[in-house]
Amino acid sequence: MGASNSITDFLNNLTAGNRPDVCLSVTPGLGLEMIQVDAANHTVKSYAFRPLAYNESLREISDMEEFKKDLAEMFEELNISPKCNVTLNLPTVLFGSIEMSLMLGDDAITGAITSEVEQSYVFKRHDPIVQWMDSNTNSGENRKLFYSAVQQLVIENISAALTEMGATLVDVEMSLASTLRALDYTGLAADQMRDGVTWNLLTVSPNGYTLVSMSGKQIVDYYEEPIAVKSYEGDEIYNVISSSAQITLMSYPANYLLVISDTDSVSAEMLAKNLNVECAIEYIENNKFKRKEFLATSLDVLPDNILKISLQAIGAAIIKSSDYPLAFNFLATAGADIATEEIVKIPIGENEYQITPSAAMIVAIIFDVILMVIVLIPFFVLPQIQAQKQSELDALNANIKQVEKQIADLKEQQQIAGKFNIKTEINKVLESNRIKLMSFSAIGEAVPPELWLTYFLTEGSGNISIKGGATTVEDVYLFFKNVKEYLVKSDLKLQKLEMQSDNVDEFMSNMPVTYDFEISNAKAPVAAPADDKAKDAKGGKAGKGGKNAKDSKGKKGKTTGQAANLPPDQKLLSDKPIN
Numbered sequence: 001m002g003a004s005n006s007i008t009d010f011l012n013n014l015t016a017g018n019r020p021d022v023c024l025s026v027t028p029g030l031g032l033e034m035i036q037v038d039a040a041n042h043t044v045k046s047y048a049f050r051p052l053a054y055n056e057s058l059r060e061i062s063d064m065e066e067f068k069k070d071l072a073e074m075f076e077e078l079n080i081s082p083k084c085n086v087t088l089n090l091p092t093v094l095f096g097s098i099e100m101s102l103m104l105g106d107d108a109i110t111g112a113i114t115s116e117v118e119q120s121y122v123f124k125r126h127d128p129i130v131q132w133m134d135s136n137t138n139s140g141e142n143r144k145l146f147y148s149a150v151q152q153l154v155i156e157n158i159s160a161a162l163t164e165m166g167a168t169l170v171d172v173e174m175s176l177a178s179t180l181r182a183l184d185y186t187g188l189a190a191d192q193m194r195d196g197v198t199w200n201l202l203t204v205s206p207n208g209y210t211l212v213s214m215s216g217k218q219i220v221d222y223y224e225e226p227i228a229v230k231s232y233e234g235d236e237i238y239n240v241i242s243s244s245a246q247i248t249l250m251s252y253p254a255n256y257l258l259v260i261s262d263t264d265s266v267s268a269e270m271l272a273k274n275l276n277v278e279c280a281i282e283y284i285e286n287n288k289f290k291r292k293e294f295l296a297t298s299l300d301v302l303p304d305n306i307l308k309i310s311l312q313a314i315g316a317a318i319i320k321s322s323d324y325p326l327a328f329n330f331l332a333t334a335g336a337d338i339a340t341e342e343i344v345k346i347p348i349g350e351n352e353y354q355i356t357p358s359a360a361m362i363v364a365i366i367f368d369v370i371l372m373v374i375v376l377i378p379f380f381v382l383p384q385i386q387a388q389k390q391s392e393l394d395a396l397n398a399n400i401k402q403v404e405k406q407i408a409d410l411k412e413q414q415q416i417a418g419k420f421n422i423k424t425e426i427n428k429v430l431e432s433n434r435i436k437l438m439s440f441s442a443i444g445e446a447v448p449p450e451l452w453l454t455y456f457l458t459e460g461s462g463n464i465s466i467k468g469g470a471t472t473v474e475d476v477y478l479f480f481k482n483v484k485e486y487l488v489k490s491d492l493k494l495q496k497l498e499m500q501s502d503n504v505d506e507f508m509s510n511m512p513v514t515y516d517f518e519i520s521n522a523k524a525p526v527a528a529p530a531d532d533k534a535k536d537a538k539g540g541k542a543g544k545g546g547k548n549a550k551d552s553k554g555k556k557g558k559t560t561g562q563a564a565n566l567p568p569d570q571k572l573l574s575d576k577p578i579n
Helices: 002-016 064-077 106-117 152-165 175-186 236-249 268-274 303-308 311-317 357-417 422-446 473-486 504-508
Strands: 021-027 031-038 043-050 085-090 094-101 128-134 142-151 168-174 198-205 208-215 218-226 256-261 280-285 344-348 351-355 451-458 464-470 493-499 515-520
Touching (some): 094 218, 106 142, 142 168, 168 175, 208 236, 256 268, 422 473, 451 473, 464 473
Parallel strands (some): 198 256
Antiparallel strands (some): 128 142, 208 218, 464 515
16 A cells, blocks of 8 residues: 555656646637647646637738737746646637548548549648548448648748747647537537547638538538528528528438527527427537537636637647547648647556656666665675675685694694603594584584575584475575585485474464475584574474483483583584574
């Protein structure tokens, strides 16, 4: 639980430092909108707008300097850092459908659509950026495609203005796709966007009206009728639009008709009342006639701005969290100098975190460093252990030199007194100390990490007895093999290897298993001292001074006694583990 909280806190801190996501929408009749939407809570988190002149004929922003000034003011008003990722919504410049052979590749299709788009007057002055998608209504040998296009120079100018402020343009969408996405997200077209339901979307703009034939969330067909809406006065415009639209609607029978007005010159409610259609009709005011907000807002949004929030701005702001099938990102072919980063969603427990590939790279580097530290720890610890063992060996060598000096003194006394055979005594002392030295050296070098010794005895006769414990059988055999390699002539054998506890219940409860062992070259195992309070190979506790201890046959017998009573040529380890 603690580790999970640590990871959660880490990701919170990491994602908090990421560049914020901001949406800009160029909305004719309203101006320039800046919006942030909390997609999880379905609320508008922050919003600001500025009037901005838009050239309806050329389909571009009239004054880029005014655009830059408005941007700076809105960033300051909403207290958002200009160093952010920006999604841009632009009015639909051109949208249409075309049929192509199934044999054509993507490059050929893009080339053909580009040639078609260049016939429009808008793209006589500027090169187009084209995006297209399948309609999912293909039949026969042809495929039906929907395409859209914007001016490349317009995107380059907006991108340059954002870059100058420190922002990065990551996506450019057109208003038709943003509007449909907003209708789906807000639930305003929930009845219409059900699978298998046919419906029509009639949208009025300052340039005329468009009719989109839909099946659920999929576009089936598209029709556009140019009308100079602002040239008509009073209610005359309703008669013009309704007369033309009713004829067009006859070609697109459907269950529903949804009317949206994006211009203050036309009320969607009044137009819906003028239309004589047999299907159910609904309307949405996306203009000054709006009476209710499309989405709940936070307390940070000014009350006077709530009804100004457009469908296009909402639809573009939620593009990363929406799965609506229609999307046109014109940056996909806008050039390599415009960089984008896809957001990766990481679920941890009940929370979901968004992280960019660059931030994920930082996380990977941090974990690599932690892993490297873990790997390098043994390289620093092992030399210290080796130094400790070396100091023990040096102490043994010092003892040997002291014994050799004593032998030299005895030799000198023998030559003077002549009372004993100096050569024999020297050989005995050297042989005894050599066995002890080799035995201690073998233990110092051969003990595995998870094995400990509780008893060690050497005798002048060459007998050796070693007792201890280990967590695995493999460690016991590894220790036995290493000792045999150091003490070649010792004839050591593994006298005992058994689990420390013979209780079946403890074994079945998955408790940690340890093993007792005894290695010796004596014909009979050498008994441990009575005060060691250890069980012998057959079981039976040893009492003080050897009293009440059972022998190998279960009878009471004598033990080896206290450690202080051992012969002077024997060594007994304490009951503490060696390593």
